[in-house]
Amino acid sequence: MLAEALPSLTTDITRGATVSDLEQFRAETRAWLEENCPQSMRTPARGFEDIYTGGRTPEIKHPDQKLWCDRMAERGWTVPTWPAAYGGGGLDKEEAKILAQEMQRISARRPLDSFGISMLGPALLQFGTEEQKKEHLPPIVRGEIRWCQGYSEPNAGSDLASLQTRADDQGDHYIINGQKIWTSYADKADWIFCLVRTDNSGSKHEGISFVLFDMDQPGVTVKPIKLISGSSPFCETFFDDAKALKKNLIGEEGKGWTIAKYLLTHEREMISSFGTMSRESLGQRAVQTVGADASGRLANGVLRQNIAQYQLDALVFAYTMARVGDEAKAGQGLGAASSIFKYYGTELNKRRNELNLAVQGEAALGWEGEVYDGGQLSRDWLRSKGNSIEGGTTEVQLNIISKRVLGLPDA
Amino acid sequence: MALVLNEEQIMLKDSAAGFLAEKAGVPQLRALRDSGSEAGYDAAVWQEMAGMGWAGIAIPEEFGGLGYGYTGLGLVLEQVGRHLSNSPLESSVLVAATLINELGTEAQKQQWLPAIAGGEALLSLALQEGPHHAPEQVTTSARREGDSYVLSGSKVLVLDAPSARHFLVVARVEADGGLSVFVVPADAAGLTVERRSMVDSRAAGALQLDNVTVPADALLGAAGEAGPALERTLDIANIGLAAELLGLSAEAFERTVVYLQERKQFGRIIGSFQGLQHRAAELFAELELARSIVLKALQAIDEGADNLPQLASAAKAKLCEVAQRASNEAVQMHGGIGMTDEHEIGFFLKRARVAQHTFGDYNYHLDRFARLGGF
Structure with missing residues (x-):
């Protein structure tokens, strides 16, 4: 018995850290956060608009946002698990978990959130050269460069691989011509990671290359798209003899589709998690707005059933995300279940928004004004319609499951 | 965990x-x-x-x-x-x-x-009395007489009744009191066991208890206090049935996908039709969700989790929904051959409905899930 208990008290070889080291790390982290996290950053961000995204001309809602980001970036803690060689925190899983717990303890918000962190960074770590990592990762860690993603085109949406934006070889650089659409926050981004066609001779999946270039040049024009929700998170982006240096080609020329697929998987995981940001129970809220019968049941039985079905599916979906995570941690690989996340998570989020309308009634139909909280509910509902379109439509996801998971043949 | x-x-x-x-x-x-x-x-x-x-x-x-x-x-x-x-x-x-x-x-x-x-x-629970699972509506009575109890009432859907040697009969000692459970031998005087052949080819039974006398120590636990233990047992039973329905649904689905990969019409493998592909893909997603809630609920039993009633009703409701869809789609996608007794797929449809109904169906458990959720 004693021998079994011992290893946890001494060095755990697999992690290289002792329990007391971890405890010391926790104590130091706690003290450092206490001293360095501004009081104003100890509240959750209020919606997407309140998240600090960095860049050359950052949108600053509160002066402490930049201060908090700079302090965390100095330790690499804007991206705690990236290698220290590229400016990251270099923390292992246990340490990162402790940092997250300690931040949560004081309700500290994340200092920086960006496409650089969530999308380009992981792709560079996987596919970039040493030189490319050294050049591009540290400015992401420090929030100095804001990135956008140039994927979809007017005629290449669900069929992304048929993209036509051209990149012509000019020796040490490419000249780029064409148009992207649905480029998230292109009007606010400094650089773009972009899929371009460097070769037209093979199949549509071949000849696509993944390049990075500065948006601040004469050949790049950006035009925001106003959505049904009234906001403009997406843009049309035009390239008219824009220039990309060849040293910023990621991976081999013509092999960009591999990187694109890797990033799409990443993006789908992000979008599918929208549906799991659970708030107070819809059913309980409905009791307030609709009323209950003598036995305490929601007075409208039809609404009650719809909400119960939604809450059941939301619960079961959350356990499915947990199960897939646990299986991966246990070394059982990323199961086939992960293929359903994008499809199911976004459909669930749309259901939640529709039910929210049904539960709130008139209050959810306002568009402007303080009484309607600026139309937050109706705008969220409208925005959710895009969840099952962006990053691969529900129909494309079902095609992928049919073919890759179930092995059903092509039409 | x-x-x-x-x-x-x-x-x-x-x-x-x-x-x-x-x-x-x-x-x-x-x-x-x-x-x-x-x-x-x-x-x-x-x-x-x-x-x-x-x-x-x-x-x-x-x-x-x-x-x-x-x-x-x-x-x-x-x-x-x-x-x-x-x-x-x-x-x-x-x-x-x-x-x-x-x-x-x-x-x-x-x-x-x-x-x-x-x-x-071999023991079997005798609980249900009407067409639906409604444990709170049990009317079978147990009258105390000296050192004995005398039971009267009727029961249906007693699983494996023909082979059970004893029944756990749920009854009330006082008409408006709590539930009690008695161990009654299958050959007790006054007990009639009628074998009923069910659509799933299993044997259940109806019991008629006509002044069946059992000794006082046939009472499990204390009189009128079986409610909480019975509720927990039913939660566990429903999670077990959900596990069975998971296996049943997955098997019916996998057999159907194999059929879609083989069957040809209009000169094509029918699995190449998008109308079938998307239905199959959606069902696949539902099965993955079903697998998660079954495992979660099983672990909750072993951990003694406080929210077992919620997880049990979530698991049973979800698995009733998924099993119904999987078994219906299995027959539909098999087409005419799926309607024949010769083909095995029909057995899955038939077992599914009995397992779904046993100890509360989708409607019962979705309602309970909502009630436990405070609405």
Whole structure:
């Protein structure tokens, strides 16, 4: 018995850290956060608009946002698990978990959130050269460069691989011509990671290359798209003899589709998690707005059933995300279940928004004004319609499951 | 607890799958049905299952079981669902042993649990009285007379009734009081057991209790206080049935996908039609969700989780929904051949509905899920 208990008290070889080291790390982290996290950053961000995204001309809602980001970036803690060689925190899983717990303890918000962190960074770590990592990762860690993603085109949406934006070889650089659409926050981004066609001779999946270039040049024009929700998170982006240096080609020329697929998987995981940001129970809220019968049941039985079905599916979906995570941690690989996340998570989020309308009634139909909280509910509902379109439509996801998971043949 | 199976559990699952495929699959079920088997299962196969320890998986070691927990039993039940294997594993082990363990005195547990774990004692719960699961509406009465109780009332859907040697009869000692449970021998005077042949080719039964006298120590636990133990037993039973429905649905789905990959019409493999592909893909997603809630609920039993009632109703409601869709789509996608008795897919449809109904269907459990959720 004693021998079994011992290893946890001494060095755990697999992690290289002792329990007391971890405890010391926790104590130091706690003290450092206490001293360095501004009081104003100890509240959750209020919606997407309140998240600090960095860049050359950052949108600053509160002066402490930049201060908090700079302090965390100095330790690499804007991206705690990236290698220290590229400016990251270099923390292992246990340490990162402790940092997250300690931040949560004081309700500290994340200092920086960006496409650089969530999308380009992981792709560079996987596919970039040493030189490319050294050049591009540290400015992401420090929030100095804001990135956008140039994927979809007017005629290449669900069929992304048929993209036509051209990149012509000019020796040490490419000249780029064409148009992207649905480029998230292109009007606010400094650089773009972009899929371009460097070769037209093979199949549509071949000849696509993944390049990075500065948006601040004469050949790049950006035009925001106003959505049904009234906001403009997406843009049309035009390239008219824009220039990309060849040293910023990621991976081999013509092999960009591999990187694109890797990033799409990443993006789908992000979008599918929208549906799991659970708030107070819809059913309980409905009791307030609709009323209950003598036995305490929601007075409208039809609404009650719809909400119960939604809450059941939301619960079961959350356990499915947990199960897939646990299986991966246990070394059982990323199961086939992960293929359903994008499809199911976004459909669930749309259901939640529709039910929210049904539960709130008139209050959810306002568009402007303080009484309607600026139309937050109706705008969220409208925005959710895009969840099952962006990053691969529900129909494309079902095609992928049919073919890759179930092995059903092509039409 | 991580939502993942450990190596020991995976081995148990694999060995159950192997055994049932050989000894208790759909061909054996068809043979039992066609030969007019009274019990509806093969007693020799049941003895083999007990010999492998299955009857004692969830029974504590101190009472002759393996103490391996309900997660283990659930994994076996999932395989039972895949093969439509009938045996007293649900009636006697999942339900009756659990109720005795939750409600019985030390002496009653010593009397019954080792015998159930050994596969010798066969008990079955007699609860339902009307067309629907409604435990709060039990009217069977138990009148105290000296050192005895006298039971009167009627029961339906008593699982494996023809082969059960004892029944756990739910009754009320006082008409407006709480529930009580009595152990009644199958050959008690005044008890009539009517075998009822069900659509799933299993045998259930209707009981008529006409002044059946049992000794006072036939009462499990205390009079009028069986409610909480019965509720917990039903939660566990429903999670077990959800595990069976998971196996059943997954098997029906996988057989259907194989059919979609083989069957040709209009000169094409029908699985190439997008109208079928998307329905199959959606069903695949539902099955993955079903798998998660079943595992979560099984673990919750073993962990003694506070929210067991919610998880039990979530698991049963979800699995009723998924099993209904999977079994209906299986027949539809098989087309005409799926309507024939010769083809095996129909057996899955038939078993699904009985398992769905047993101890509360989708409507019952979705309503309960909402009620427990405060609306």
